[in-house]
Amino acid sequence: MQVIPANRLAPTLVLICLSAAAMAEEPPAAYKTAWGPHGVHVIENHVLPAEPGQRSLRARIAYPDAAGPFPLVVYSHGFNCYRESYAGLTDHWASHGYAVVLPEHPDCPTSEGRMSPEDIRNLLYIRISDVGRVLDALFAPGQDIPGLTGRIDYGRKAIAGHSFGGMIAQVIWGQPLKDLHSTESVSYALGFDAAIVMSGVGEMEQMAEGSFDRVPGPVLVTGGTLDLGNIGGPTIYPWEWRMSAFGLTPPGDKYSVVLEEGDHYLGGLICRDDRGGPDNSGGAHDADGLEILAGVTTAFLDAWLNNDSDAKRFFEDFEANAAITAGRARFAQK
Structure with a gap:
């Protein structure tokens, strides 16, 4: 087990203003972009229980060096991506109190x-099943995860994902798919309390008719203006396609972050280190983009899983808070 100390990063930005008066008099401040107060324990390859005939399923687990109980985030990685390549986000969340x-x-x-x-x-369906298996394993009586057993608050949980994993998050959050054998729609919702969709997907043939109309809130959708869509065919979709879980869904606790000049891999900081950047070979790390997403996603989790008043206030005037990015990102809400 790896342990990342709490003082890994020095604080760089302060929390959101603590009173309405302060917010009126001062420019908005970033929200928890610095590493949190907790050290982080990492189990790289915890093997989940398997029923007869099921494949072996491993999971990377990051959790705080604290007493708990901790809200739960299940994160679905992108296609052909490495789980550990999302540590800049997922371990950041763990340092702020999340498993x-x-x-x-x-x-x-x-x-x-x-x-x-x-x-x-x-x-697609195997990945959906994998998330269900995570929940089954964590909820199963007698399941032992060293250092974490009994320290997860199962009443507070969010689903999150990137790219193909963003689609998984959309579906598990409530976007229905077509039934494989009829014209009916099928829901694979698993009772999460909030969703984070990073570089998700737009209309696809597997989706039920009107499926975006049934995506609920609260959901945070992120992407970038260089983040074009491709699902394996010749068609290249504009970056707006990846924001469909915001753009095509009805109002109600929906939030979006678009990084100007942001690509699908943040220059190699997420998914794979050999992708992204000007020539799509990595090595052009978008540290500012990652910092923006780390802060906003942590605020979202705090608001909807912890009912934190500062985080709630951050989203009350979400679009104005884009000023903290100095023009690097657009925030929208509906």
């Missing part, structure tokens, strides 16, 4: 075994 579990989907480069043609065809 974060990242299942290793079969398309992860470190996954044991190779996918069969049938696995590839059914990958």
Whole structure:
């Protein structure tokens, strides 16, 4: 088990203003962009229980060096992405008091075994099942996760994901899919309390008719103006396509963050270190973009899982708070 100390990063920005009067007199301040007050324990490959015939499923688990109980975040990585490549976000959340579990989907480069043609065809549903297996394992009586057993608050949980994992988050949050054998729609919602969709997806053939109309709030959707969409065919979608979980859904606790000149991989800081940047080979780390997302996503979790008053206030005037990014990001709410 790896332990990351609480003082890994020096604080760089202060919390959101603590009173309405202060907010009126001073420019908005960033929210928890610095590493939090807790050290972080990391279990890189916890093996989840498997029923007969199920594949072995590993998960990366990050949690605070604190007493708990901790709200839960389940994070679905992007296609062909490494779980540990999201540590800049997920361990940041853990340092602020969250237990974060990242299942290793079969398309992860470190996954044991190779996918069969049938696995590839059914990958969407396998990934949905993986998230369900995480919940089953954490809720199962007698399940032991060293250092974490009995310290998760199952009544407060969020689903999050990036790219293909963003689609998983959309579906598990409540966006229905077409039934494979009829014209009916099928919900795979798993009772989460909030959702974070990073570089998600727009209309796809697997989605039920009018599925975006049924995406509830609270949901935070993030993307970037260089983050074009591609689902394996010749069509390239504009960056707005990836923001559909905000743009195409009805109002009500919906929030979006768009990074100007932000790409799909934050220059190699998430998913894979050999992607992103001007020539899509990594090495052009978008540290500012990651800092913005770390702060806003932490505020979102604090607001909707902890009912934190400062975080709630941050989202009451969300669009104005984009000023903290000095023009780097656009914030929107509806």
